[in-house]
Amino acid sequence: MSEIVREMMQADLDAVVAIEQQVHSHPWTRGNFADALLAGYLCRVLESEGVLIGYAVLMSGVDDAELLDIGISAAQQRRGFGRMLLENMLAWARAQAKQRVVLEVRASNLSAIALYRHAGFQQIGLRRAYYLTDNGREDAILMGYEL
Ligand SMILES: CC(C)(COP(=O)(O)OP(=O)(O)OC[C@H]1O[C@@H](n2cnc3c(N)ncnc32)[C@H](O)[C@@H]1OP(=O)(O)O)[C@@H](O)C(=O)NCCC(=O)NCCS
Numbered sequence: 529m530s531e532i533v534r535e536m537m538q539a540d541l542d543a544v545v546a547i548e549q550q551v552h553s554h555p556w557t558r559g560n561f562a563d564a565l566l567a568g569y570l571c572r573v574l575e576s577e578g579v580l581i582g583y584a585v586l587m588s589g590v591d592d593a594e595l596l597d598i599g600i601s602a603a604q605q606r607r608g609f610g611r612m613l614l615e616n617m618l619a620w621a622r623a624q625a626k627q628r629v630v631l632e633v634r635a636s637n638l639s640a641i642a643l644y645r646h647a648g649f650q651q652i653g654l655r656r657a658y659y660l661t662d663n664g665r666e667d668a669i670l671m672g673y674e675l
Contacts, residue, residue, distance in 0.1 A: 531609070533616045536571035536583060538562070543580040544573065547601045553634075554660070556597055561585070569596070570620055574613045576604065584613045586621065586629070593621040595631040598640075610643050618647070622675045629675065634659050635667040649673045 536544065541561055548555040564571050564585050570593075574582035582600040586593050595617060600610045621629050630652070633640050653670035 531574060531576045531612065533572050533574050533613060536565065536573045538565065540573055540580060544583045547581070547583065547599050550602055551599045564596070570617065572613070572616060574609055576609070582609050582613050584617050586617045588624065588626070591627045593626045593629050595629060605639070611647060614643065614647050618673065618675070626675055629673045631671050632658070632668045633671060635669050641669065644671050647673065
């Protein structure tokens with residue numbers, strides 16, 4: 529297997545949005561990804577055997593960086609790719625001398641929470657009823673990773 533992580537390009541958006549719609553209950557739109565690219569956020573994709581199978585978006589602040597989105601195609605999950613991409617984003621933040629990486633995650637998203645904990649993130653806050661669901665609201669868990 530050969531995997532590479534590279535910068536996301538406009539031409540990747542069809543593949544990125546297809547995965548996003550497959551794996552997220554409340555997916556980002558194509559416009560959200562296009563805006564992230566335009567805004568200069570760190571947008572990267574993971575290719576395996578030349579096929580785009582994942583992506584992540586990190587917004588850089590002065591001291592912190594915030595992971596805004598990460599996704600791995602359904603057929604490729606639980607093979608370590610999410611961790612690979614997350615480690616790549618953490619390495620970028622470390623190289624930029626950021627002090628920590630933060631993120632918000634739906635309380636029901638147990639696979640993502642497990643990925644983040646596994647990588648060393650810890651819960652740093654809770655926002656009650658922060659996200660809309662199909663039939664109500666759910667909490668956001670705030671997590672942080674000290675670099
Ligand atoms: C979250 C996500 C990116 C994880 O990607 P992945 O490639 O499947 O994760 P990995 O295989 O690298 O898993 C790394 C570790 O995370 C944990 N983990 C990941 N998925 C898990 C699951 N479904 N159940 C339990 N633990 C899980 C495990 O500890 C795992 O290590 P292990 O396989 O050695 O036990 C993927 O499930 C996904 O795309 N989800 C939909 C999008 C999403 O929710 N994104 C995050 C919110 S923005």
